Amino acid sequence: MRGRTYRGGVARPWRVVLAAVALIAVAAIILFAVGQRKTTASSSPATGTATAAALAALLRQGTRDTAPGYWETPSATLAAAAAGADDARFRALGALLVQDGFAILKVGPALTFAMREALTDLSQVEAELVPHWQSSHLADVLERVMLDKPANWQQHYAGNGQTAHLLRRYSYSDRVRYYWHEPRVKEAVDVLMANLRNTSIAETLLSCFLPDEYRAVRAGTLQPDAHSLIIHRIRGVLRPYAAACGN
Numbered sequence: 001m002r003g004r005t006y007r008g009g010v011a012r013p014w015r016v017v018l019a020a021v022a023l024i025a026v027a028a029i030i031l032f033a034v035g036q037r038k039t040t041a042s043s044s045p046a047t048g049t050a051t052a053a054a055l056a057a058l059l060r061q062g063t064r065d066t067a068p069g070y071w072e073t074p075s076a077t078l079a080a081a082a083a084g085a086d087d088a089r090f091r092a093l094g095a096l097l098v099q100d101g102f103a104i105l106k107v108g109p110a111l112t113f114a115m116r117e118a119l120t121d122l123s124q125v126e127a128e129l130v131p132h133w134q135s136s137h138l139a140d141v142l143e144r145v146m147l148d149k150p151a152n153w154q155q156h157y158a159g160n161g162q163t164a165h166l167l168r169r170y171s172y173s174d175r176v177r178y179y180w181h182e183p184r185v186k187e188a189v190d191v192l193m194a195n196l197r198n199t200s201i202a203e204t205l206l207s208c209f210l211p212d213e214y215r216a217v218r219a220g221t222l223q224p225d226a227h228s229l230i231i232h233r234i235r236g237v238l239r240p241y242a243a244a245c246g247n
Helices: 013-034 045-060 076-082 087-091 093-099 108-129 138-148 162-170 183-197 203-209 211-218 226-244
Strands: none
Touching (some): 108 138, 183 226
């Protein structure tokens, strides 16, 4: 893989994907925050005093949080959704949070999780199409970099050996998102994207490794290039959030 830096002005579409993920997450936070009702407060000292008194009275209402029965048991639906009992309920969690008045839904880790999945799937496609010596070996590079620099995952994953290996690669917390900027990882992604640009991806490979994208390609709504496949996977994650907000 040495010598294949793909510098010198060659476009790196995957970096555009990473930047888009960050921008989408920031935009989502701003939109959710702006969408909430704004309250205005008078600058008058008298009004401010009255507001403070009303707030103090409001805070004195109800029972103390140490009183018996203060903490209500969450609904079975919410508990099951949070636990990921099944995919439909898990995807409904966003809608339940919106209904409960949450102003901000954190979407960033979900987007990077989807990007990581797409890149992992594409690296499997690459392994079928490209000679071993020419492959990006993205998964191996990520593993080595995470082991060399464990600060961003070591305190989050319990266990060792195979357990820790699986968590580094597939955990829902997606701590791997802190390593995409590492030079060795960026170079591996560059090689992956270049390899897939230089060869066509058979539909049967898409069906095996990226089935959702395969169906979109067959329907004529998606181009079977690596960049488009990654964007499609990320947009698929955004849809439940949009649906939860009534969009």
